Amino acid sequence: MKEKNNKEKQIKKEEFVATTLHGLEEVLAEELDSLGAENISLGSRAVYFEGDKAVLYKANLYCRTAIKILKPIVEFECPDEEALYEEIGITNWEKYMSVDDTFAIDGVTFSSAINHSKYVALKTKDAICDQFRSKYDKRPSVDTVNPDLRLHVRISKDVCTVSINSSGESLHKRGYRPKGEMEAPISEVLAAGLILLSGWDKRTPFIDPMCGSGTFLVEAALMAKNVPPGIFRKQFAFERWRDFDEQLWKDIVDESYTKRHHRLNTLILGSDINPEAVAMAKESLDNAKLGHEVKVDCIPFDQFIPPTGGGTVFFNPPYGERLQESDVNVLYESIGNRLKAKFPGYTAWMITSNPEAAKHIGLHPSKKITVFNGALECRFMKFDLYEGSRKIKKRNIETPE
Numbered sequence: 001m002k003e004k005n006n007k008e009k010q011i012k013k014e015e016f017v018a019t020t021l022h023g024l025e026e027v028l029a030e031e032l033d034s035l036g037a038e039n040i041s042l043g044s045r046a047v048y049f050e051g052d053k054a055v056l057y058k059a060n061l062y063c064r065t066a067i068k069i070l071k072p073i074v075e076f077e078c079p080d081e082e083a084l085y086e087e088i089g090i091t092n093w094e095k096y097m098s099v100d101d102t103f104a105i106d107g108v109t110f111s112s113a114i115n116h117s118k119y120v121a122l123k124t125k126d127a128i129c130d131q132f133r134s135k136y137d138k139r140p141s142v143d144t145v146n147p148d149l150r151l152h153v154r155i156s157k158d159v160c161t162v163s164i165n166s167s168g169e170s171l172h173k174r175g176y177r178p179k180g181e182m183e184a185p186i187s188e189v190l191a192a193g194l195i196l197l198s199g200w201d202k203r204t205p206f207i208d209p210m211c212g213s214g215t216f217l218v219e220a221a222l223m224a225k226n227v228p229p230g231i232f233r234k235q236f237a238f239e240r241w242r243d244f245d246e247q248l249w250k251d252i253v254d255e256s257y258t259k260r261h262h263r264l265n266t267l268i269l270g271s272d273i274n275p276e277a278v279a280m281a282k283e284s285l286d287n288a289k290l291g292h293e294v295k296v297d298c299i300p301f302d303q304f305i306p307p308t309g310g311g312t313v314f315f316n317p318p319y320g321e322r323l324q325e326s327d328v329n330v331l332y333e334s335i336g337n338r339l340k341a342k343f344p345g346y347t348a349w350m351i352t353s354n355p356e357a358a359k360h361i362g363l364h365p366s367k368k369i370t371v372f373n374g375a376l377e378c379r380f381m382k383f384d385l386y387e388g389s390r391k392i393k394k395r396n397i398e399t400p401e
């Protein structure tokens with residue numbers, strides 16, 4: 001084999017990248033910091049950090065806003081497909097897998113020279129297989145569903161970074177969502193990220209009156225109970241790595257049980273106008289072992305009566321793709337009217353891709369954050385619902401008695 005000239009040795013084993021959604025980088029960095037990660041820095045939809053094996057395992061188990069945790073193993077200049085094949089071919093793959101292991105490759109490219117992600121994956125696979133074949137006269141097999149090793153190959157600005165994916169399937173797949181069709185469920189990672197961005201204190205009431213399949217409810221309750229979001233997953237990819245430390249992983253999981261609150265001491269309520277959504281939300285909560293602790297009712301929002309004393313109310317309403325414009329405006333107007341009439345002392349947060357409809361709420365957002373729900377650019381808006389008008393509240397603050 002040709003002498004290695006890429007930077008495989010220079011990338012320390014303990015450098016990692018956690019990928020996330022646009023706008024959630026800072027909350028993810030805070031999560032990683034709380035787990036003991038070091039040298040944390042922000043990228044675009046990514047957070048770079050360093051840590052030992054325990055940090056890696058904890059990041060997978062505990063991070064609510066990570067999509068996957070990657071371990072970069074090699075980086076090289078990649079102006080064209082020949083460079084990709086050659087550099088992959090001189091990386092020592094036996095360090096990471098044997099000829100009898102299975103593997104899978106996710107390719108991502110922002111390069112004009114190699115502009116198909118599938119081609120990146122194909123070329124990488126060929127180079128790895130050719131390396132094993134030249135030595136053993138046989139090659140490892142590809143298994144896209146349950147591989148021993150899952151690689152992530154990313155080309156950007158003529159630089160290729162090859163990483164091992166320590167998570168496997170995306171971490172948004174917590175394992176509590178029921179199978180079946182639901183109207184536009186929000187990603188678990190986005191739901192958790194929005195709750196963290198809102199600064200909800202995990203103690204005061206949390207309400208989702210258009211809860212759909214219950215994603216906000218489950219994520220909020222898991223946070224309030226200090227239950228790690230990854231606890232329902234069957235497996236993480238790092239459990240199949242050659243250097244997997246089974247005892248360390250067991251200790252980390254066991255410790256998470258000691259840190260959780262056995263009872264939910266926070267009022268979390270959900271409702272939806274659609275009985276099928278209510279049934280699905282209940283199933284999600286049951287799957288997350290929260291069914292007896294979070295109440296979900298079938299009721300239209302304009303009849304919802306919240307507990308007095310204030311709290312946080314979250315909305316991911318229909319954005320209007322399937323509604324007439326006039327209907328969606330009426331819906332948003334009725335949300336605003338109900339908030340003004342029945343939610344004094346509450347803080348409302350809404351995510352929507354429909355800024356025109358949002359104007360019909362009739363309240364001024366005190367904060368607006370840009371996020372993406374899938375491909376849809378959205379605003380995540382905060383509305384402070386004071387007792388009485390905003391003007392009176394301001395005057396009281398300015399001229400205290």
Ligand SMILES: C[S@@+](CC[C@H](N)C(=O)[O-])C[C@H]1O[C@@H](n2cnc3c(N)ncnc32)[C@H](O)[C@@H]1O
Nearest residue numbers: 185186210211212213215272273274300301316
């Ligand atoms: C975009 S979905 C919410 C998805 C949810 N966040 C999830 O993760 O599954 C919007 C929900 O609002 C509900 N909805 C629409 N109009 C409503 C109303 N007037 N009162 C209560 N719920 C309503 C729909 O039934 C639907 O479940």
